[in-house]
Amino acid sequence: MYYILQLPPFLLLFIIFVLFGSIGVAGVYIFRKYIRIRYKRAHNEAVGFTFAILGGFYGLLLGFVVFFVWDSMKEGHNNADREGSLAKGLYRNIRYYADNDPAQRELMKSYLKYVNYVLYKEYPDMEHLRSQGDSGRLYFNDVFYKMEKLKGNDVRMAEMFEQLNELATYRSLRQLDGDSAMSIEIWVPILIGAFILLVSALMIDMESVRLHMTITAMLGIFIGMVMYIIILLDHPFTGKIRIEPTGYRDVITMTHDVDRSN
Template identity: 20%
Template sequence: MLRTLVAHIYPPFIFLFWITFFLILTKVLFSYKRNTMHINAEMHGTRLVVSIIGGLFSIFLGFVTFISWTNYKEATDLVAQETTQIYTTWENSRGFPSPIFQNIDKMLHAYVLSILNDELSSMKKGNASSITQDASNTLYSEFLKYHPEDSFIQSFYNRAISSLNAATETRNQRINMLNVIIPTAWYFMILIGTFTIICVSIFLLEGIFVEICIHVMLCIFLSFYLTAIIILSHPLSGLITISNEPYKALISKMNA
């Protein structure tokens, strides 16, 4: 569900949804409180407990946001690492005889283009690409069919196949990142905690302008945290996702 949400809605709209929802909730509950409830404003003990709970919840939100950001950064690093390994494979294959290099060059181009044109789009939907997997298998078959004639070419072959193995392993790690790192139960905890903090803050409001401003800032910060966690939890699936520029740059280098 969250993957679909991230894939089809821009982050600013998610943020606007949360802030609008919280402000409407504030207006409704505050009106209800004024009309039906009479809460003593001098509840220092209650306010202290709420402040402590709010502080602990803020630490938890910060921790989850940090994990999500780390996950996003790791995905970006994997893409840079993968393109470097593919380029190293291509560079070493240039030491092969011309007919062999031409075949491998075509297959490497097809492999990278399949990532650009198919796999990145498939990963936005939570799936790997069978086309990219087929291109990888074909590339491996070509390497396995070739037997270097001398030790000089063998050294290039060893480095090329080693880089190809590393690129394949990095691709597998990239695909594994489709699995969301944050447990589902944490999302429920975040939602419950957010609504609890908002509701308690509303019932402690006295209608003073400064308190209202502070409450609005609380709504803004919580909306930002919720949006950031949702977006960063799916670094390969959203409209704002990891850049495909490293793959485009790789194609340009291989065509140079």
């Protein structure tokens, strides 16, 4: 799936259109050449009525699936944006809290190690659909450990602990969003439904072979278009329209700006 999603979106859409449209055309050709059915007018009306019912139910099914993956991707965007905002806010608090305290400098080093790990290890792993290891948790726990060594017990320190806890929450949500994908148990009924709908379209009796091929190809292309939308939305951290670690990149940019100003 990773290599498929690396294709430019419009190229992937074109390939899916050609694939599903060709399946429709080939189906009409094979059905008319090798399968002989003696149609009566009542038969064709029954096939058309059944096709309309199946199409309605299948369209409803695909609508629910598209809504589900769209909502999941939207939630993934929101969680990643919230995590990035917390990462930037926590960086500012650490940077300007007791600047002369050696514990603050150690905390900043640990925090930047964690930020770099997320930016250059976690997000690339999520992009390549690789499982997450325990290294990120160790980096994050080290930030907690170093923060406990800070001197003082004021409002800003309490705010930093609160931000760090919220950051842990949204990091976990982001990882869950990256690991979640439609299972094969969901894909199989969707593909079986597409097959049944195309077979129903093949059974409709039309005098014009070209018209039959055109209509079936259009049906296949429409099904392929919905599949394309599901594939793109089901992997929010992979592909050309993936979620980017914008907040963490801003932290690195702010670090470089501070270093240049000093």
